[in-house]
Amino acid sequence: MSEAYRQTATPREIRPFVLVGCARSGxxxxxxxxDGASNGHCAxxxxxxxxxxSRQAIEGRLGDVDRLLSxxxxxxxASSSEHQVYGEKNxxxxxFLDRIQALxxxxxxxxHRDGRDVVRSLINWHDRKFGTVYRECREPGxxxxxxxxxxxxxxxxxxxxxFSRPRPARESPLGRRWEDLSRLEMCTYxxxxxxxxxxxxxxxxxxxSQTWVDYTRPDADAVLDVAAFLGLEGLDRQGVADMLAxxxxxxxxxxxxxxxxxxxxxxxxxxQRERFEALGRDTMRSLGYxxxxxxxxxxxxxxxxxxxxxxxxxWYEWMFDGRRRMHEDMLSWLxxxxxxxxxxxxxxxxxxxLGVGYSEHxxxxxxxxxxxxxxxxxWCHQYRDNRRHTYYRLDMIADRPPETADLVFSSGxxxxxxxxxxxxxxxxxxANKWVYFTCYRGWFDRLESHTYRYNxxxxxxxxxxxxxxxxxxxxxxxxxxVEAMPLRTGNRDISFxxxxxxxxxxxxxx
Amino acid sequence: xxxxxxxxFKRIPREPVPVPEPIEAPPTVSDCGHPDYHAVDGRNLDNxxxxxxxxxxxLANPFCYYEALLDEIARLPNLRIVTVRELARNSRPDxxxxxxxxxxxxxxxxxLRIARHLARIGESGSFxxxxxxxxxxxxxxxxxxxxxxQLVEWIRGFIVSGCEVGLHCDAxxxxxxxxxxxxxxxxxxxxxxxxxxxxxxxxxxxxxGPTYGAENYEIFSERVLWQRVVHTDSGLELPLxxxxxxxxxxxYDGTFxxxxxxxxxxxxxxxxxxxxxxxxxxxxxxxRYLVENPACRWTIDAQCWLLGxxxxxxxxxxxxxxxxxWDAQLEDVIAFLAGLPxxxxxxxxxxxxxVSG
Numbered sequence: 001m002s003e004a005y006r007q008t009a010t011p012r013e014i015r016p017f018v019l020v021g022c023a024r025s026g027x028x029x030x031x032x033x034x035d036g037a038s039n040g041h042c043a044x045x046x047x048x049x050x051x052x053x054s055r056q057a058i059e060g061r062l063g064d065v066d067r068l069l070s071x072x073x074x075x076x077x078a079s080s081s082e083h084q085v086y087g088e089k090n091x092x093x094x095x096f097l098d099r100i101q102a103l104x105x106x107x108x109x110x111x112h113r114d115g116r117d118v119v120r121s122l123i124n125w126h127d128r129k130f131g132t133v134y135r136e137c138r139e140p141g142x143x144x145x146x147x148x149x150x151x152x153x154x155x156x157x158x159x160x161x162x163f164s165r166p167r168p169a170r171e172s173p174l175g176r177r178w179e180d181l182s183r184l185e186m187c188t189y190x191x192x193x194x195x196x197x198x199x200x201x202x203x204x205x206x207x208x209s210q211t212w213v214d215y216t217r218p219d220a221d222a223v224l225d226v227a228a229f230l231g232l233e234g235l236d237r238q239g240v241a242d243m244l245a246x247x248x249x250x251x252x253x254x255x256x257x258x259x260x261x262x263x264x265x266x267x268x269x270x271x272q273r274e275r276f277e278a279l280g281r282d283t284m285r286s287l288g289y290x291x292x293x294x295x296x297x298x299x300x301x302x303x304x305x306x307x308x309x310x311x312x313x314x315w316y317e318w319m320f321d322g323r324r325r326m327h328e329d330m331l332s333w334l335x336x337x338x339x340x341x342x343x344x345x346x347x348x349x350x351x352x353x354l355g356v357g358y359s360e361h362x363x364x365x366x367x368x369x370x371x372x373x374x375x376x377x378x379w380c381h382q383y384r385d386n387r388r389h390t391y392y393r394l395d396m397i398a399d400r401p402p403e404t405a406d407l408v409f410s411s412g413x414x415x416x417x418x419x420x421x422x423x424x425x426x427x428x429x430x431a432n433k434w435v436y437f438t439c440y441r442g443w444f445d446r447l448e449s450h451t452y453r454y455n456x457x458x459x460x461x462x463x464x465x466x467x468x469x470x471x472x473x474x475x476x477x478x479x480x481x482v483e484a485m486p487l488r489t490g491n492r493d494i495s496f497x498x499x500x501x502x503x504x505x506x507x508x509x510x
Numbered sequence: 511x512x513x514x515x516x517x518x519f520k521r522i523p524r525e526p527v528p529v530p531e532p533i534e535a536p537p538t539v540s541d542c543g544h545p546d547y548h549a550v551d552g553r554n555l556d557n558x559x560x561x562x563x564x565x566x567x568x569l570a571n572p573f574c575y576y577e578a579l580l581d582e583i584a585r586l587p588n589l590r591i592v593t594v595r596e597l598a599r600n601s602r603p604d605x606x607x608x609x610x611x612x613x614x615x616x617x618x619x620x621x622l623r624i625a626r627h628l629a630r631i632g633e634s635g636s637f638x639x640x641x642x643x644x645x646x647x648x649x650x651x652x653x654x655x656x657x658x659x660q661l662v663e664w665i666r667g668f669i670v671s672g673c674e675v676g677l678h679c680d681a682x683x684x685x686x687x688x689x690x691x692x693x694x695x696x697x698x699x700x701x702x703x704x705x706x707x708x709x710x711x712x713x714x715x716x717x718x719g720p721t722y723g724a725e726n727y728e729i730f731s732e733r734v735l736w737q738r739v740v741h742t743d744s745g746l747e748l749p750l751x752x753x754x755x756x757x758x759x760x761x762y763d764g765t766f767x768x769x770x771x772x773x774x775x776x777x778x779x780x781x782x783x784x785x786x787x788x789x790x791x792x793x794x795x796x797x798r799y800l801v802e803n804p805a806c807r808w809t810i811d812a813q814c815w816l817l818g819x820x821x822x823x824x825x826x827x828x829x830x831x832x833x834x835x836w837d838a839q840l841e842d843v844i845a846f847l848a849g850l851p852x853x854x855x856x857x858x859x860x861x862x863x864x865v866s867g
Contacts, residue, residue, distance in 0.1 A: 132672070
């Protein structure tokens with residue numbers, strides 16, 4: 001992983017600067033704010049902006065780079081003076097950044113943003129405003145009238161902006177698949193390649209000359225740090241905060257509606273997640289967005305609702321009674337399994353709540369209750385006194401349980417999780433013999449991928465779980481004797497839930 | 511120029527999903543006093559495309575053939591790819607210009623693939639939708655044509671790809687084959703295509719003179735080859751010269767054919783009347799059509815037509831370049847283009863079905 005640098009000290013000397021990053025990472029927003037400095041100017045994409053040359057350089061078709069730079073960027077940067085700091089922002093300097101810095105001694109501000117937010121923003125930029133992001137994409141997009149008009153009036157040969165975006169070499173494996181990729185994948189590729197390029201170039205630049213800014217959730221202090229690093233004066237915290245609140249260069253700022261656009265990443269379906277991961281995973285890691293691999297799809301604040309909510313026995317009992325048929329099914333299945341001679345000594349409950357029902361029905365087993373809620377686990381420690389039973393507070397996906405169990409089961413918890421595949425992996429990983437789980441939101445046997453919907457107020461997901469994808473996942477994990485079936489609930493609102501059972505692969509001896 | 515695709519399409523067995531024939535007769539009335547009930551099976555475009563694929567298979571190059579053509583053109587110094595519109599506007603270029611004209615007679619899917627490939631490499635192409643093709647529309651009753659709803663999505667695709675889109679004009683086909691108002695049809699389709707967001711300023715006449723006894727561009731008053739009256743098989747008069755290009759917002763017709771300074775009208779009429787010989791895969795007819803055409807002359811310096819598997823016809827109109835090369839291969843095309851003098855204006859004509867393999 002590359003190390004990010006954040007410079008805060010006031011520089012000893014005034015130098016020009018370049019502000020770089022992938023498009024839709026906030027470069028225009030920061031440039032406008034910095035342009036308000038009393039002793040400086042930050043130009044936004046001055047021409048010539050090397051759109052054509054950037055792609056040619058990536059594809060190895062560009063000749064004398066130094067000469068090109070001296071006639072363009074370097075000539076502009078040379079206008080900087082002790083009294084007037086000159087800087088410029090551009091999103092196409094990746095292939096030239098190390099040479100620009102070496103030849104001009106400029107400072108570099110590298111801006112980055114969570115790739116999922118950038119991809120969404122690019123797609124909305126295409127759908128709502130310009131219609132020109134990866135124009136070769138097989139999906140025209142859900143184009144607003146202004147986007148249709150914009151695309152129709154810009155012939156591709158004049159569209160240097162879209163041309164500047166990198167494409168894989170045609171002979172490469174990805175290049176061969178390129179024409180079949182979705183716009184999400186193309187934008188992910190762009191974000192990934194562009195940021196990788198910047199990170200590589202910055203490795204060749206001394207640390208004192210660069211600063212990195214994460215603009216995923218920008219704040220005024222971070223912006224003022226950048227200004228200080230560049231020697232820019234005259235910006236005040238409130239003014240910066242006001243400009244950030246305006247969301248400069250957002251669709252709304254550009255007069256377009258943001259309603260009904262491409263979904264936030266928390267609402268991406270399973271396929272969209274897979275597509276993003278396939279092309280963006282490495283860069284998400286290298287920029288530090290996915291330091292915790294297992295929790296990569298966990299939104300900030302996920303599960304807080306359970307942590308803040310006081311343990312409520314009556315509510316959990318009501319919940320248990322409401323799905324009594326499902327619980328009875330689990331217990332009768334377990335009974336039948338044991339009647340056939342399979343010994344189940346321990347049972348782990350993913351999302352145990354207050355252990356209602358199972359702590360009684362599994363009284364003679366080693367019952368292990370897991371829950372994300374600290375209050376719930378504290379309550380269990382206080383009121384559940386079966387010595388065979390233990391309770392752990394953990395995020396079942398991100399935190400490995402301290403022990404395993406013959407049976408790992410879960411009743412209607414996977415529907416609220418942030419990573420369905422991760423949840424199943426964690427269950428299988430913790431099981432010695434069997435996994436059993438039910439999905440309370442229904443039986444979705446026609447879904448081709450999981451549907452995620454994040455409720456920010458509840459800070460949890462409401463997922464529709466694809467039967468086919470679960471079966472595929474269990475098979476990929478080496479499970480056998482897999483069963484999937486709809487279970488009648490007796491309720492009118494959701495008449496069937498989904499139940500999955502699988503025998504996990506045998507563990508290798510330690 | 512090509513044999514009317516519709517005619518070929520009609521000859522192919524249509525099992526299991528037939529394409530409905532136009533309902534020629536006006537609705538009749540049954541004994542009970544109500545109109546007779548007429549039902550036709552709907553058009554299945556999957557079936558249509560399968561038939562196109564089968565029909566074109568013997569002629570189709572793999573798609574990479576087209577990619578290779580573009581790669582080779584890109585390597586030629588001093589040759590710039592432009593749209594047909596730009597070529598029409600630029601009569602005296604500094605460098606040699608080549609436009610990529612795509613007549614979408616039958617295969618909009620491959621046409622879109624071409625447009626998208628061009629977008630990927632940042633080059634321009636021009637694509638002409640044939641409003642009388644089965645993929646575009648079909649007549650369902652007297653005076654009524656139903657457009658294929660998929661057109662909207664295809665047009666969006668063309669718009670996003672940044673290519674030029676025009677109308678493959680077949681006004682006389684409307685008159686001859688559908689018995690409807692050809693100019694009214696062209697006007698309606700131009701208006702509809704523009705309502706979809708297309709900045710449409712160009713047409714390319716579909717078919718050739720022998721098909722209808724007139725070239726489709728002759729609907730334009732500026733483009734009548736010689737004054738005459740032409741009738742359809744059913745005796746209707748073709749609307750020659752009845753509308754100006756400007757009145758329809760049309761800047762150019764991308765055939766680049768104009769009336770000769772002096773036309774031997776007997777010779778021209780005989781050429782148009784000779785429907786038996788008219789075959790784009792006949793060397794003699796193509797030479798006559800592209801080089802010795804008695805009805806028109808060409809206002810470009812060369813044109814190259816892809817006619818099948820690595821098979822081209824090339825016509826040159828400048829001093830010092832070959833006037834006709836038959837059965838040329840890709841290398842011959844590139845060599846021809848490389849030999850063109852500066853300032854040349856060249857047109858490459860491709861029917862997407864020929865690169866659909």
